Amino acid sequence: MSESSTPPPSSRLEQLGYSQQLVRRLNIPEVVGLAMADVSPTMAVLFLSAGVFVIGGTFSIGAGLILSAVVVLISLCLAELAGMFPIAGGMYSLVRKVLPGPFSWITMFNYLIQGIVIPASIALGMVGFLRDLFPGLGFPDTVVAVVLLGLATAIALTKVEVGAWATGAMVIVECIVLGIVTVAALAHPHQNLAEVTFHPTVLSNGELVAVGFAVMLATLAPAFNVINGYDAALGFSEELKGGERNIAKAVIISAVLACVLIMVPLISALIAAPDLKEFFSAPAPVVYSVEASLGDRARIIVDIGVAIALFNAMVSLLMYFGRGVYTTGRDAMWPAAVNRVLGSINRFHVPGAGIMCLAVPAAVLVFTSALNFLIIFAGTVIAAVYFCIGMAAFWSRRSMPDEPRPYRMPLWPLPPVAVIVFTGIALATQETQYLVAEVVLIALALAAWAGSKRWSPRPAPAVPHDVSERGLDPIA
Incomplete structure (x- = not known):
């Protein structure tokens, strides 16, 4: 069916109960470009x-290759769901439209906590x-980190084109740096690719030992935080x-580019x-390897x-998670007064209140949390969100068989x-410490879900099943 027969996204938004x-x-x-800035390959x-290498040793390469395949599968799930529900709430919105209320609240808490935890860890790491x-x-x-966070917030609060142009220019610089890293590394090879991939080792008590199955499994969740961020494309659906x-x-x-731009220089x-x-x-x-190839001055290139x-x-x-916060207000997930603030946009037509709701607690977190814990816990919450996305992508075919799907993932249900x-x-x-933190987050989400039954004045917008038909063939 021709693309002209597909209703424009603004029309689809209205059919879902939203205004443009x-x-x-x-x-x-x-x-x-915005998604790749979120991925941030450099x-x-x-x-x-660094944290993944500490846990998994050379199996970090194997974990990255496995994760790359999973990332492509995740992107297929996201693509189908996002075509059905082109809403700025990202993964939270997709789960909310398909799965029962408790899952949507768990996804929302795990999804939005990333918008606080990851910027805080980035600000600290940048110093x-x-x-x-x-x-x-x-x-x-901590002071330098908060200043950097404030500058990033100021850009995020302006017109979306400004953020897109700024991040696009910086992504180009990133790719140049990654190219230098890759060329420098390959110019002086010291390890055998097959050996480090198929016979992985890890540093334990100052000695290299073979990586066991338990270590391999423990490497997977932190690796989620390395190849991540491609879902940011969904936040700009509207x-x-x-x-x-x-x-x-x-x-x-975005997902395919993320895998290539990260795994090639990492290997x-x-x-x-x-x-x-x-x-x-x-x-x-990685900086150690680059310095070994290019000398001490390579640190300047890497640092920049x-x-x-x-x-x-x-x-x-x-920018991305701020739009997620905005969508929760528009969905009336909170008490009415909170919804009015979160669901508003500023004079630049961006969700300023939603962005500030992330920036302020992130600034507080800079003073209170350990960097390594933030980085690894981010991988835990990311895995939890993708778990819910997989469930939503599977269940939508059963619970919504007649819902229009502008894009159908191939190889379903794989x-x-x-x-x-x-x-x-x-x-x-x-x-255990990260699982305990995740359980606490889930408990808070379920408590909020229970509370929402008292403060929500109206049901969520219904998902229509009688909209006009659309083309169902995969992306060319």
């Missing part, structure tokens, strides 16, 4: 990968790289020009490591690239089943 308040100013490349390779560039920086780390299929295209393109850096013990012991293992990447990610994260199994294993094998 955000302005459609973005095209697919701009939305992909941050993932040079900053987030170390800035101190390398500017040794005379005389302010405490600002993307064109039909719902464009949303599906944007999220799939290259491991191959370039002269000494695996030194590599795993280094605060930033990571600083840009981290700041870029903060801007994109606040993608959602694989996502459910993989994320379930990743969650079950997390360390």
Whole structure:
């Protein structure tokens, strides 16, 4: 069926019970650029990968390759659901339209907590790289982190095009830095790719030992925080020009690019490591490999690239999750007075209140939490959200068989089943402290769900089943 027969996204929004308040100013490349800023390949390779290498050793490569396949399957699930429900709430909105209330609240809490935890961890992590560039920086780390968070918030509060252009320019710089890292690493290989991939080792008590099955499982959840952020394309669904299929295209393109731009330099850096013990012991293992190839001055290139990447990610994260907060207010998830504030937009036609609801607690978190805990716990909540997405993608075919699907994922039910199994294993094998934190978060979500029955004055917008038919063939 021709694309002209597909109702425009604004019409679909109205059919779902929403009005078009955000302005459609973005095209697919701009939305992909915003998503890639959220993915932040440079941050993932040079900053987030350190914790995964500590846990999994060289199996981090195997975990990354496995996760890359899962990421593509997740993106197929997201693409189908996002085409059905082109709403700015991202993954929270998709689950809310398909699964019962408790699941939507659990997803919402796990989803939105990322908009607080990840920017806080990024702001703290960025300070170390800035101190390398500017040794005379005389302010405490927490103060510098809060200032950086404030600057990112200021950009996120302006017109969406400004954020898209700024993040797009910084993504280009990131790719240049990653190219330098990759070329430098491959110019001086020291490890055998097959050996580190199929015979993984990890540093334990100062010695390299074979990676056991338990360690492999424990590596999966933290790895979720390395290849992540491609779902940010969904947050701009109501600002993307064109039909719902464009949303599906944007999220799939973002996911594939994320896998390539992260895994290629990550593998290259491991191959370039002269000494695996030194590599795993280094605060930033990939930086160790680059310095071994290019010399001490390579740190300047790395520091500049990571600083840009981290700041870029903060801007994109606040823009993305701020739109999620905005959607919860528009959905009347909270008491009426709160909904009026959260569901509002500022003079730049962006959800300013939603962004501030993330920035303020993130600034507080900078002063109270440990960086490593934030990074690994972020992987836990991400896995929990994807678990719910897999369930929603599977259940939607059964509970909504007549719902129009501008994009149908191929190989169904393999993608959602694989996502459910993989994320379930990743969650079950997390360390106790992160599981306890996740249980507390779930308990808070269920308490809020119970409370919403008292303060919600009206039911959620109904999902229609009699809208006009649309093309159902996969994306070309």
